[in-house]
Amino acid sequence: MTAPASASPASPPKLEIRHLNKSFGTGAQQIEILRDINLDLAANEFVSVVGTSGCGKSTLLSIVAGLETFDDPSGGRDYSPVRIDGAPVFDAGLDRGVVFQSYTLLPWLTAQQNVEFALQAAGMEAAERRRVAEEHIALVKLERFANAYPSELSGGMKQRVAIARALSYRPKMLLMDEPFGALDALTRQQMQELLMQVWEQHRLTVLFVTHDVEEAVYLSDRIVVMGIGPGRVRETFRVDLPRPRTSEIVETEEFLALQHKVLKAIREAAQRLPG
Numbered sequence: 001m002t003a004p005a006s007a008s009p010a011s012p013p014k015l016e017i018r019h020l021n022k023s024f025g026t027g028a029q030q031i032e033i034l035r036d037i038n039l040d041l042a043a044n045e046f047v048s049v050v051g052t053s054g055c056g057k058s059t060l061l062s063i064v065a066g067l068e069t070f071d072d073p074s075g076g077r078d079y080s081p082v083r084i085d086g087a088p089v090f091d092a093g094l095d096r097g098v099v100f101q102s103y104t105l106l107p108w109l110t111a112q113q114n115v116e117f118a119l120q121a122a123g124m125e126a127a128e129r130r131r132v133a134e135e136h137i138a139l140v141k142l143e144r145f146a147n148a149y150p151s152e153l154s155g156g157m158k159q160r161v162a163i164a165r166a167l168s169y170r171p172k173m174l175l176m177d178e179p180f181g182a183l184d185a186l187t188r189q190q191m192q193e194l195l196m197q198v199w200e201q202h203r204l205t206v207l208f209v210t211h212d213v214e215e216a217v218y219l220s221d222r223i224v225v226m227g228i229g230p231g232r233v234r235e236t237f238r239v240d241l242p243r244p245r246t247s248e249i250v251e252t253e254e255f256l257a258l259q260h261k262v263l264k265a266i267r268e269a270a271q272r273l274p275g
């Protein structure tokens with residue numbers, strides 16, 4: 001039995017994943033994707049998940065988001081391997097804000113309206129919706145583009161709207177799957193800095209999937225390395241670099257040493273035999 005990749009033993013976990021298993025397909029076609037994933041995130045913790053392509057990072061995040069099913073040994077009873085604040089997760093919900101790599105904005109609505117639309121789904125009345133959407137558009141520094149449509153926005157701007165939208169209904173957690181993966185290097189760096197500022201202001205609990213080890217070290221409190229065949233948590237690294245972090249930190253010896261260790265762990269986890 002694998003011990004959970006634990007946050008801080010003192011604080012109750014915001015997110016608790018226990019013995020999570022996931023297979024796709026049935027019978028002879030069945031493929032085991034995730035095996036016995038155990039992971040805790042403390043409140044306000046920023047945790048990144050890294051690992052070789054196909055190890056199940058996105059599947060894990062989708063299960064936490066309630067967008068993908070898990071293997072249920074109870075045969076459909078009230079069982080969930082995922083808990084938020086102790087409550088079992090079965091479906092998608094407004095307690096989790098989700099940001100994907102692909103831009104998921106509604107093209108017929110402006111930036112402001114995209115945020116308002118989410119708030120309408122959350123049951124907020126019109127004047128309050130407008131105020132909260134404006135506040136979050138300002139948070140991601142897009143005031144001048146509030147009335148622009150997605151087709152008029154750059155990739156980075158669209159992701160800023162997606163982040164504003166995900167934060168606007170005050171979720172307990174932010175789940176991000178390669179949110180900056182499609183952006184050029186400079187925009188990506190700007191978005192990382194923006195996310196850090198927002199995170200430091202709001203102190204959200206974040207589960208972040210990335211291929212980019214430098215990004216993981218720069219942003220995270222902890223980094224979880226997954227291995228493949230099937231996907232499992234292989235190693236966890238605490239990032240003890242001081243905050244607030246600036247872009248210069250990536251050139252420090254401590255940063256580079258940790259980046260090197262994580263890369264080595266990913267390589268080793270990708271080569272380990274199942275079991």
Ligand SMILES: Nc1ncnc2c1ncn2[C@@H]1O[C@H](COP(=O)(O)OP(=O)(O)OP(=O)(O)O)[C@@H](O)[C@H]1O
Nearest residue numbers: 024025033051052053054055056057058059060211
């Ligand atoms: N709906 C599905 N049906 C069958 N297999 C699937 C499905 N979704 C994902 N898989 C498989 O599950 C495995 C894990 O996929 P997943 O996208 O979670 O990995 P990942 O670590 O996020 O990969 P990447 O880093 O390349 O994005 C892959 O082998 C993939 O082909």
